[in-house]
Amino acid sequence: MPRALSIRSAARPFVARALRGPRGRRLLGLSVLLAALSAVLGTWLALGTGDFERALRVGFDLEESRHRQEDRRFVLIADSAEDAAGLRRELERRFTGQTPGYDEIGYRAGNAIDMAESRLQRAAVGEAPRAHRKLQGDAILALETWSKEHVPPLSKHSLPEYNWYDADEVAALQAVVMRGMRPAVEQYASPLPPIDALRLTGVFAGGALLLLLLLAAPVLAGTQMAQETHENTLQPLAGSALRAQELALGLTAGPLAIVGVLAAPQLLLLLGAAAVVGHLGAALALVAVVLAGGAFLVMLGQLAGLALGKVRSPGLVGGGLAATLGILGGVGVALASELSERTAGTLALLPQAAASHSLAQAFGIGDGDRGFGLAHDTTVPVLVGAVGMLTLALLGLRALARRVGNTSLVSLRRGEALVGAVVAMVLVTTANPPHPWRAEEFYLLNLGLLSIPLAILLMMRAPTGDVPPAMRRTPVGSLVGEFVGWAGLYLLLAAMLLREGSMWLLWQPVALLYTGWFLVVAALLALRVAVAPMTFASRLWAGVCTAMLAVAFCEMAVWARSGDELAFRNQSVFVFTELSPLLGLVQAALTVAIPWTLLRALRRPSSVAPVTGE
Amino acid sequence: MRIDLRNLGKTYDGDRWAIRGLDLTVPSGSICGLIGPNGAGKSTTLRMLATVMRPTEGEIRFDGRAPEIDDAELRRSIGFLGDGNPLYKHMSPAEYLRFFGECFRVPDKELDAAVEDMLVTFDLVDKRDAPAGSLSKGMRQRLLIARCLLHRPRLLILDEPADGLDPRGRSELRAILQRTRERGATVLISSHILRELDDLCDQLAILQQGKLVVAGDVADIIERYEVRRFVYELRLLPPTSADGAGSERAREVLVQHRALIEASGFEDGCETITAQIPGGEDRMADALAALVSAGVRVVTCSRVRSRLEDVYNRLSEDRVN
Numbered sequence A: 001m002p003r004a005l006s007i008r009s010a011a012r013p014f015v016a017r018a019l020r021g022p023r024g025r026r027l028l029g030l031s032v033l034l035a036a037l038s039a040v041l042g043t044w045l046a047l048g049t050g051d052f053e054r055a056l057r058v059g060f061d062l063e064e065s066r067h068r069q070e071d072r073r074f075v076l077i078a079d080s081a082e083d084a085a086g087l088r089r090e091l092e093r094r095f096t097g098q099t100p101g102y103d104e105i106g107y108r109a110g111n112a113i114d115m116a117e118s119r120l121q122r123a124a125v126g127e128a129p130r131a132h133r134k135l136q137g138d139a140i141l142a143l144e145t146w147s148k149e150h151v152p153p154l155s156k157h158s159l160p161e162y163n164w165y166d167a168d169e170v171a172a173l174q175a176v177v178m179r180g181m182r183p184a185v186e187q188y189a190s191p192l193p194p195i196d197a198l199r200l201t202g203v204f205a206g207g208a209l210l211l212l213l214l215l216a217a218p219v220l221a222g223t224q225m226a227q228e229t230h231e232n233t234l235q236p237l238a239g240s241a242l243r244a245q246e247l248a249l250g251l252t253a254g255p256l257a258i259v260g261v262l263a264a265p266q267l268l269l270l271l272g273a274a275a276v277v278g279h280l281g282a283a284l285a286l287v288a289v290v291l292a293g294g295a296f297l298v299m300l301g302q303l304a305g306l307a308l309g310k311v312r313s314p315g316l317v318g319g320g321l322a323a324t325l326g327i328l329g330g331v332g333v334a335l336a337s338e339l340s341e342r343t344a345g346t347l348a349l350l351p352q353a354a355a356s357h358s359l360a361q362a363f364g365i366g367d368g369d370r371g372f373g374l375a376h377d378t379t380v381p382v383l384v385g386a387v388g389m390l391t392l393a394l395l396g397l398r399a400l401a402r403r404v405g406n407t408s409l410v411s412l413r414r415g416e417a418l419v420g421a422v423v424a425m426v427l428v429t430t431a432n433p434p435h436p437w438r439a440e441e442f443y444l445l446n447l448g449l450l451s452i453p454l455a456i457l458l459m460m461r462a463p464t465g466d467v468p469p470a471m472r473r474t475p476v477g478s479l480v481g482e483f484v485g486w487a488g489l490y491l492l493l494a495a496m497l498l499r500e501g502s503m504w505l506l507w508q509p510v511a512l513l514y515t516g517w518f519l520v521v522a523a524l525l526a527l528r529v530a531v532a533p534m535t536f537a538s539r540l541w542a543g544v545c546t547a548m549l550a551v552a553f554c555e556m557a558v559w560a561r562s563g564d565e566l567a568f569r570n571q572s573v574f575v576f577t578e579l580s581p582l583l584g585l586v587q588a589a590l591t592v593a594i595p596w597t598l599l600r601a602l603r604r605p606s607s608v609a610p611v612t613g614e
Numbered sequence B: 001m002r003i004d005l006r007n008l009g010k011t012y013d014g015d016r017w018a019i020r021g022l023d024l025t026v027p028s029g030s031i032c033g034l035i036g037p038n039g040a041g042k043s044t045t046l047r048m049l050a051t052v053m054r055p056t057e058g059e060i061r062f063d064g065r066a067p068e069i070d071d072a073e074l075r076r077s078i079g080f081l082g083d084g085n086p087l088y089k090h091m092s093p094a095e096y097l098r099f100f101g102e103c104f105r106v107p108d109k110e111l112d113a114a115v116e117d118m119l120v121t122f123d124l125v126d127k128r129d130a131p132a133g134s135l136s137k138g139m140r141q142r143l144l145i146a147r148c149l150l151h152r153p154r155l156l157i158l159d160e161p162a163d164g165l166d167p168r169g170r171s172e173l174r175a176i177l178q179r180t181r182e183r184g185a186t187v188l189i190s191s192h193i194l195r196e197l198d199d200l201c202d203q204l205a206i207l208q209q210g211k212l213v214v215a216g217d218v219a220d221i222i223e224r225y226e227v228r229r230f231v232y233e234l235r236l237l238p239p240t241s242a243d244g245a246g247s248e249r250a251r252e253v254l255v256q257h258r259a260l261i262e263a264s265g266f267e268d269g270c271e272t273i274t275a276q277i278p279g280g281e282d283r284m285a286d287a288l289a290a291l292v293s294a295g296v297r298v299v300t301c302s303r304v305r306s307r308l309e310d311v312y313n314r315l316s317e318d319r320v321n
Helices: A003-018 A021-047 A051-059 A066-073 A081-095 A104-124 A130-147 A167-178 A195-230 A234-238 A244-277 A280-308 A314-337 A344-348 A351-363 A379-405 A414-431 A439-461 A476-497 A509-531 A536-559 A563-569 A581-603 B042-049 B072-076 B093-103 B108-121 B137-149 B167-182 B194-198 B218-225 B247-256 B281-293 B308-315
Strands: A075-078 A184-187 B003-011 B017-026 B031-035 B057-062 B078-081 B155-159 B186-190 B203-208 B211-217 B231-236 B260-267 B270-276 B298-303
Touching: A003 A244, A003 B093, A021 A051, A021 A195, A021 A244, A066 A075, A066 A167, A075 A081, A075 A104, A081 A104, A081 A184, A104 A130, A104 A167, A130 A167, A195 A234, A195 A244, A195 A280, A195 A314, A195 A351, A234 A244, A234 A379, A244 A280, A244 A351, A244 A379, A280 A314, A280 A351, A280 A379, A314 A351, A344 A351, A344 A379, A344 A414, A351 A379, A379 A414, A414 A439, A414 A476, A439 A476, A439 A509, A439 A536, A476 A509, A476 A581, A509 A536, A509 A581, A536 A581, B003 B042, B017 B042, B017 B057, B017 B203, B017 B211, B031 B042, B031 B194, B042 B078, B042 B155, B042 B186, B072 B078, B078 B137, B093 B108, B093 B137, B108 B137, B137 B155, B137 B167, B167 B186, B194 B308, B203 B218, B203 B308, B211 B218, B218 B308, B231 B247, B247 B260, B247 B270, B247 B281, B281 B298
Parallel strands: A075 A184, B031 B186, B031 B203, B078 B155, B155 B186
Antiparallel strands: B003 B017, B003 B057, B203 B211, B231 B270, B231 B298, B260 B270
């Protein structure tokens, strides 16, 4: 069967199941409703005249505050026609010499006139630039007319000099002079043109797309996989005429169909709005980032659902995924909104950040200097991130197929794991590029970050298929060698990127020993968790091992400093010795005991957990 | 489809074997019953036969061919009902069958008719659009069996299919399995209810503690294991006169010949007596001659074949793994 046809026929039953009967119609209705909501929200935020939307516009820097607008344009902005009439009456009273009102309207009118007078007074003093000399003369004339007093030319009061170099200030002065101290009265209307309604609709549609593909899709896919595992409905499917790869695709296609129905109108809105009022290229980049990042997160969610579904309820797995991805999403959006040149690389690592940044770029949200980093060229991290996520998603699909079809003992082959490791290295290096002065911030921090994805890859290399733990022969030596090899490859890459002699790690024997210990124990711990059954005691011990890994990493970082610094600090080999000799002894004992116990558990896995029957 | 198991073994923990050293041949087009106590390894064997689980050792051949890894083509010709297979609670029977029909790549033009046929066959027409979660246990079981038959498999593997079915459902299941066999399919079935299998199976395999105790043709097995049990059923006409020899006299004569009366009754105008006469058929011939001499009007004397249950009880050590 041709590949395209095979994918279609594999996805068909699951898509049909997801959209069966009234569910499909309800989803379609909801999808139209959500799209309409995006359009209504966009229009409301762009053109609405209520206090709330006005405050939102001011908050998002889409509009100046009322006070600023009134000051700049020398107008009084009324909320309603009644307010406008009241303001006009008040101004009439003041300009015809009647008693002014003492209510809020009276206060606003008086305040505007006072500020205008103050502006004229400031303009009247000092020497204006040649271009504004006439305006200064007009201002003096206006002031004399208003105050009925002579204002001496170039007089020096205790007032600050007028800012003639600020165009807004000059425009405001012109308005005061032109209107003879009498502010105009306007009824409030959104300053944004109607076309901005389309722009904001695009922003809302993009936000919805981001939420649907980077949060809802992975949570739904992971929860559904956990449910299939938890309720043992995967077995009849594994016994059907679908190949493992087709089954994995089908299980992915089902939840994605639901998200797809909801996302399709939002995508159309986004692209349409970007084509008319934004940047289509940035919008397409957003779509690519969201699809690649979504594919990666969906695979991650499904693998998590498959691994946890047997021991935890689908609700708990879904809740955990939602919480984790929600936090990551929040971090991503926050990172994108405060993007600087130094942090621009993180867009490669966090699809949520890259998507938020691309969305802002597509519709020009934020400012060039800080908000969403519009001034920075982020093409490289966004592109590297999208390609990397897509590669990892493909590897995840292969691993998922092997697990659901039980076709192989290992989830990833050696070459595939190496590709995954290289992708992780590229992503981490892009996120945290070499620092010109602080080499450790680059290679050590990245090594620590990398240890997590590399440990996951190693777990997927371990034999965990349908073979009893005691019968599995885990090739501990070769797998640990692979892990250390990946880390070594990264250090080599880092050495090539750094200037010569800045990697002190290579010249400090204690730092090298700690690096070796950290890598070997991280590999053994990952294998231990993956291949052997876990009891309460072994979970506790795994916690101790993780804590000691963190300690070893810190020791490695401390010992990897320059020789001068180390001589100055007089550092102990076992840092806990500085707290107490007994603690130092405990640390030394754990340094030996941890690898030994992990190795022992991997050699005889049946000895660490009770055997289970049929 | 002919099935050959050679030295088949499976362990879940690497220590204890759920099944080991299983050698079995199931001829094509037969119904083979797999019986044994809980934990004997029946479900494990059936799962390996359905290719959803890989053996730890040994091999399985289907029509002489060993399955490949991820052999979708082979699975397409197998219908498998495992133990504890749940349904999707929110799907209706029609949706459930259609879903699995598509998973088994039943052609579109045949799928609707196949779904309808299964709904009718398993008496689920009235519940076709009801959520599976609202069905009774028997209906759910019928739906699961329907799912296994939907794609007309050449090998049908059923693990405890009668579980949850009422007497009528069981009777219908027997008829369906007979029809499946007539179509040329091989059926493998495990059950605790041996009477279900007695008349249905023509092949039998008894498992004990993860090992095969006996296997082969059902009639041969019964013949082989009933040598020490001679049970006869006598049908007697009532006496012609008031002082003639009736069933009371017949009992006296039989007891004199050391017979053990197991049951008596009345059927189609005749009294029936079921008696065990140890010592071989000579003793029954003597007893029969004595009955006739005593004036008892014996219409028929037939030997009662042992039931599967008797054979199983004799073979079974009644132990679990």
